[in-house]
Amino acid sequence: MQTNQAKRAVIILSGGLDSTTCMGIAQAEGYDLFPITFDYGQRHKVELENARQVAAHYGVADRHKVISLGFLKEFGGSALTDESIDVPDMTKEQDKSESEVPVTYVPGRNLLFLSIATSYAEVTGAEAVYIGVNALDYSGYPDCRPEFIHKVEEVMALATRVGVEGVPMRIETPLSEWTKAQIIREGMRLNVPYHLTTSCYNGQKEACGVCDSCRLRLKGFAEAGEKDPIPYI
Ligand SMILES: [Zn+2]
Known part of the structure; x- marks a missing residue:
């Protein structure tokens, strides 16, 4: 294997806890990391700086792509991109919603992210795209479901030269079936730099x-028996 070029993976990196854990997992799997971050007008823009710091931590700042998708803010339609829709405060009873798609869902977001990541992966010769979707905590998000991911993987095979040539890329979703506590435990084991991450939707x-x-x-840190290293208001 030593004679081969190291295998490569594109990591969709938001600067949050889940995607940063994916960086650690992909590195442990022996991949050269090619992170890609999307600026989609999210109110939690502070993420972008976190993503840069995470990429630097893994020594791959030079190949970290930050791609502007500013048009998603023009569309609006999500509490994360539309100032007129409030981010739910879960301490307030009226802000809790059951089973329906949450207002923090960004229409078409992961479909766009995966399409663009596919392009970067094909250009860099990556064999896998990592995305930190989770089907447990984000079960209300249609674009976090395994059936969505599998369909996109099929489309990637049809849409790309590497697919036509018989070596299609894979989408890796290592966190899909894990609880937050499981994600954090694995991340701590892999020395994932959680102090550089943020998860807050409010963007301060x-x-x-x-x-x-x-x-x-x-809740994840508490259940994992670990202390969250970031400051809270
Ligand atoms: Zn918050």
């Missing part, structure tokens, strides 16, 4: 601690 320098995403994160 310090995390709010009460949005859906902060709550999941704090």
